Amino acid sequence: MADAKELLKVENLGVCFIHGTMEAHALRGIDLSFYEKEIHGLVGESGSGKTVTSTCIMGLLPSPPGEITSGRILFENENLLELSQGQMRSYRGRKIAMVFQEPSKYLNPAFKIGEQITEMLRLHLDMNKEKARERAKELLGLVGLGKDGRVLDSYPHELSGGMKQRAMIAIAISCNPRFLIADEPTTALDVTLQLQILRLIKELKDLLGMGVLFISHDLGVVKEVADRVSVIYAGRIVESSTKGTLFDKPLHPYTKLLMLSIPDAHRRGQRLATIPGRVPDADATPSGCAFHPRCPLADDRCKSENPELRGNEDGHKVACHHAGESWNI
Ligand SMILES: Nc1ncnc2c1ncn2[C@@H]1O[C@H](COP(=O)(O)OP(=O)(O)OP(=O)(O)O)[C@@H](O)[C@H]1O
Ligand SMILES: [Mg+2]
Numbered sequence: 084m085a086d087a088k089e090l091l092k093v094e095n096l097g098v099c100f101i102h103g104t105m106e107a108h109a110l111r112g113i114d115l116s117f118y119e120k121e122i123h124g125l126v127g128e129s130g131s132g133k134t135v136t137s138t139c140i141m142g143l144l145p146s147p148p149g150e151i152t153s154g155r156i157l158f159e160n161e162n163l164l165e166l167s168q169g170q171m172r173s174y175r176g177r178k179i180a181m182v183f184q185e186p187s188k189y190l191n192p193a194f195k196i197g198e199q200i201t202e203m204l205r206l207h208l209d210m211n212k213e214k215a216r217e218r219a220k221e222l223l224g225l226v227g228l229g230k231d232g233r234v235l236d237s238y239p240h241e242l243s244g245g246m247k248q249r250a251m252i253a254i255a256i257s258c259n260p261r262f263l264i265a266d267e268p269t270t271a272l273d274v275t276l277q278l279q280i281l282r283l284i285k286e287l288k289d290l291l292g293m294g295v296l297f298i299s300h301d302l303g304v305v306k307e308v309a310d311r312v313s314v315i316y317a318g319r320i321v322e323s324s325t326k327g328t329l330f331d332k333p334l335h336p337y338t339k340l341l342m343l344s345i346p347d348a349h350r351r352g353q354r355l356a357t358i359p360g361r362v363p364d365a366d367a368t369p370s371g372c373a374f375h376p377r378c379p380l381a382d383d384r385c386k387s388e389n390p391e392l393r394g395n396e397d398g399h400k401v402a403c404h405h406a407g408e409s410w411n412i
Contacts, residue, residue, distance in 0.1 A: 093113060126298075128361070129362065310325065334403065
């Protein structure tokens with residue numbers, strides 16, 4: 084991936100939610116780089132800041148209560164955070180698209196799938212009706228919903244869960260976006276369907292040359308699909324690397340613990356590790372390294388000094404005072 088072209092860059096992004104006197108620091112200065120034709124997995128437990136990151140990139144952070152406190156999101160030489168609502172609307176769907184965990188919430192039950200795809204094509208690409216319908220048929224073929232166009236005239240409730248997910252992906256890629264965000268797209272599906280959808284996202288990424296932000300709380304799913312992985316904890320990136328390096332040589336104790344919680348054929352029969360405790364609330368982030376209350380390696384320094392995210396010559400980045408150290412499990 085050495086010659087991969089950078090597509091979108093998140094720099095020092097900070098987000099705070101303000102409710103009365105309560106301030107929840109959901110993102111505390113995150114950096115992420117996305118490349119063309121690359122799936123970048125963002126993984127972390129519930130409440131770590133994954134969805135907030137994606138809503139900022141889409142320009143959909145609810146404000147109030149959300150407020151961007153620092154940073155830039157660079158895409159095609161522009162800082163997306165400085166665009167007007169109108170400019171952002173024209174990016175959304177056309178250049179940056181998104182698929183969600185629950186297609187039922189996203190698909191409009193009153194309109195046929197074909198109508199929902201052609202609406203996107205007409206709105207963003209100004210296609211005429213006939214051309215848009217032809218293209219919609221093609222798109223449904225691309226996502227594995229048949230080339231005969233039967234699904235074009237189906238309503239969302241007539242489709243199974245996996246088919247709805249595919250239809251939503253067809254809508255998302257309809258305008259040939261440069262960047263696709265997939266926020267837990269397979270979490271609601273059973274394992275077989277999950278694998279099919281992951282495979283489809285990979286195929287479409289290669290076919291269309293998109294960069295993809297793939298969000299999951301499950302490192303096993305990320306391992307299946309991603310080329311690069313960043314681990315997020317309490318609104319900070321704690322480790323980031325290419326997938327091979329991360330899985331061969333994890334450096335952060337949180338990453339290692341996440342790995343021990345993946346079912347693995349080599350460790351069959353052993354009990355899966357669970358990480359004691361939970362992600363702190365964003366209005367009560369611990370001092371120093373936010374992971375220290377749950378960390379087997381924590382010492383006094385970790386309680387007071389927040390480790391910076393530092394990279395080595397291979398581009399493997401980690402934020403930990405004890406990076407690479409091991410402990411007795
Ligand atoms: N509207 C809001 N008001 C206050 N806090 C919020 C709001 N939305 C999100 N947060 C907080 O921001 C933090 C990050 O939330 P986010 O939804 O990004 O987590 P996530 O990693 O996507 O979790 P999950 O895996 O459950 O989807 C959490 O502490 C959450 O409580
Ligand atoms: Mg989320």
